[in-house]
Amino acid sequence: MKKKQPTTLIVFYVLVLYIFLQFSWWAYLIFTLNVEILELQKEVGKLSGSENIENYNTLLRNKLLMITGEGAVFLLLLFIGFRQVRKSFIREIALGKQQNNFLLSVTHELNSPLASIKLYLQTLARRELPQTKQKEIINKALKDVERQSNLINNILSASRLEDNSYTFYPESIKLGRRIKDIVDVHPQETHKVNVEVEEEVEILADPGALDSVIINLFENALKYSEKQTEVTLRINREEDFAVFSVEDQGTGIDAGEREKIFDKFYRSGDESTRKTKGTGLGLFLVKFYVKAGGGTIEALPNQPKGTIFKVKWPLA
Numbered sequence: 001m002k003k004k005q006p007t008t009l010i011v012f013y014v015l016v017l018y019i020f021l022q023f024s025w026w027a028y029l030i031f032t033l034n035v036e037i038l039e040l041q042k043e044v045g046k047l048s049g050s051e052n053i054e055n056y057n058t059l060l061r062n063k064l065l066m067i068t069g070e071g072a073v074f075l076l077l078l079f080i081g082f083r084q085v086r087k088s089f090i091r092e093i094a095l096g097k098q099q100n101n102f103l104l105s106v107t108h109e110l111n112s113p114l115a116s117i118k119l120y121l122q123t124l125a126r127r128e129l130p131q132t133k134q135k136e137i138i139n140k141a142l143k144d145v146e147r148q149s150n151l152i153n154n155i156l157s158a159s160r161l162e163d164n165s166y167t168f169y170p171e172s173i174k175l176g177r178r179i180k181d182i183v184d185v186h187p188q189e190t191h192k193v194n195v196e197v198e199e200e201v202e203i204l205a206d207p208g209a210l211d212s213v214i215i216n217l218f219e220n221a222l223k224y225s226e227k228q229t230e231v232t233l234r235i236n237r238e239e240d241f242a243v244f245s246v247e248d249q250g251t252g253i254d255a256g257e258r259e260k261i262f263d264k265f266y267r268s269g270d271e272s273t274r275k276t277k278g279t280g281l282g283l284f285l286v287k288f289y290v291k292a293g294g295g296t297i298e299a300l301p302n303q304p305k306g307t308i309f310k311v312k313w314p315l316a
Helices: 007-048 055-126 131-162 175-184 207-223 282-292
Strands: 171-174 190-194 202-205 230-238 241-247 296-301 306-312
Touching: 055 131, 131 202, 131 207, 131 282, 171 175, 175 190, 175 207, 175 230, 175 241, 202 207, 202 306, 207 230, 207 241, 207 282, 207 306, 282 296, 282 306
Parallel strands: 190 230
Antiparallel strands: 171 202, 230 241, 241 306, 296 306
16 A cells, blocks of 8 residues: 655645746736736827837747746746755655664663563572573573663664764774684574684774674674575675675665665664564764774675675774
């Protein structure tokens, strides 16, 4: 079923139509009035014996050209103004929808780990379990705590970026070693994770920002690819840059969305029907941190399917 146009846009279109009709009517009245004035002048000329029909025809033609020229300029400016206002309306509507999706997703993302942690604690409190089972439940609860901590950190970081209060403290970091450490504390039983890095590659970056880039890209690859498929984290050197890439064999990203995915709150699809978790902040923060460190990031298609996120970071 086709969605209805928002009320604001409908009112805007009606207003545009009304202004155009009014302009056309007033242009017609002005031209008619000029014709009547010239006709009166012609009659006066006849009575005074100084009639010059050619002069009156020239005046009429000049008046018509003047009204047409000024009307065309007015319509052009009106069209440009309406076009800009319409773009602003559509942008605001899209942003409102994204923010609504964000609130829905955050509500779910905050509730889900809390519900899991509560269930794990209730299980430990009510049952006498073997130590191995207790350890397994505790590890699951810790993963949910870490997941919620990452979500809250993303929200806080986005808020600090909004008011320009985020401060970077860059230092020399061994990128390959950092990637291995993060993968080691995020063990995966659902995917085949390959790490192909040189541990001694050094870059100049803020440790917190760098960790956020690696974690978000890694978790994004796991989230959007099927279980038991490969996720590869790789480092290459290109001149004065370290190239960090995260490759998955998931659903991939449409060409038209490869730039939009870095916008704040942007997530393809509708929040009420989407199955994958997220808030639309992860890739927004990733791009900001990479650019702040003097690097670049792009999303590329993987072969035969999936996505490659490629980050180029200046070597220290």
